[in-house]
Amino acid sequence: MQPPLTTDRLIVRDWTTSDADVQAALALYGRPEVTEWLTPVVSSVADLAAMRAVVHSWTESQPNLIPPTGRWAMQRRSDDVVVGGLVLRMLPPYDHDLELTWQLRPEAWGFGYATEAAIALLRWAFSYDIDAVFALTRPDNARAISTAQRIGMEWVGETTKYYDTALQVYRIRQGDLPD
Numbered sequence: 001m002q003p004p005l006t007t008d009r010l011i012v013r014d015w016t017t018s019d020a021d022v023q024a025a026l027a028l029y030g031r032p033e034v035t036e037w038l039t040p041v042v043s044s045v046a047d048l049a050a051m052r053a054v055v056h057s058w059t060e061s062q063p064n065l066i067p068p069t070g071r072w073a074m075q076r077r078s079d080d081v082v083v084g085g086l087v088l089r090m091l092p093p094y095d096h097d098l099e100l101t102w103q104l105r106p107e108a109w110g111f112g113y114a115t116e117a118a119i120a121l122l123r124w125a126f127s128y129d130i131d132a133v134f135a136l137t138r139p140d141n142a143r144a145i146s147t148a149q150r151i152g153m154e155w156v157g158e159t160t161k162y163y164d165t166a167l168q169v170y171r172i173r174q175g176d177l178p179d
Contacts, residue, residue: 005117005120005124007116007117007120008077008116009076009077009078009113009116010074010076010077010083010113010116010117010120011074011075011077012073012074012086012117012120013072013073013075014062014070014072014073015058015062015071015085016059017052017055017056017059020082021055021082022051022052022055023051024073024081024082025045025051025055025073025085026051027082027105028084028085028104028105029045029051029054029085029103030045030046030047030051031105032044033106034103034105037138037141037144038101038103039101039136039138039162039163039165039167040163040164041163041165058071067128068088068098068124068125068127068128068130069089069090069098070087070088071086071087071089072085072086072121073085074086074102074104074113074117083104083105083108083113084102084104084105085102086100086102086117086118086121087100087102088100088121088125088133089101091136091162092161092162097132097134098125098130098132098133098134099133099134099135100118100121100122101136102114102117102118102147109143114147115147115150115151118151119151119152119177119178122151122172122177123177126174126177131173132172132173133171133172134170134171135151135153135169135170135171135172136162136163136167136168136169136170137167137168137170138165138166138168139166139167139168145168145170149170151172151178152172152176152177152178153170153172153176154170154171154172155168155169155170156170156171157169
């Protein structure tokens with residue numbers, strides 16, 4: 001994504017292999033209270049070396065992804081702290097539907113960062129020729145469900161067709177984005 005997206009409080013930008021980004025990613029993806037909600041199921045990243053390898057794979061693959069897919073850091077403008085991550089990716093069977101995911105460091109929960117960043121990312125994503133974006137949440141993930149609703153997503157049902165688990169499905173179309 002060139003240039004990065006900016007909101008009142010955040011910058012949505014590509015991940016880098018800098019020590020600061022790798023440490024920030026570990027502070028996020030090394031937390032079981034974050035990774036327990038990811039689909040497909042992912043265990044917490046164990047240490048800095050493992051996180052460095054993961055971030056390296058993200059930065060290597062990013063230029064080859066077809067926009068609007070990708071993976072981005074969510075950085076707070078006031079202090080440059082990376083508070084979370086965003087992903088736009090194809091849903092299985094990887095031929096049509098786009099999924100939006102967001103992850104936040106627990107100390108950044110409850111401030112509206114995921115909603116703010118996701119709306120900015122969706123505005124950018126809808127500049128490409130896409131009809132809708134979906135979010136999948138586990139039925140007991142109240143935080144993710146609330147965020148999907150604040151983004152403007154509509155509940156469209158429950159399914160087990162993705163990631164072999166029962167998930168709530170939310171959808172947003174360009175005209176559904178809040179002002």
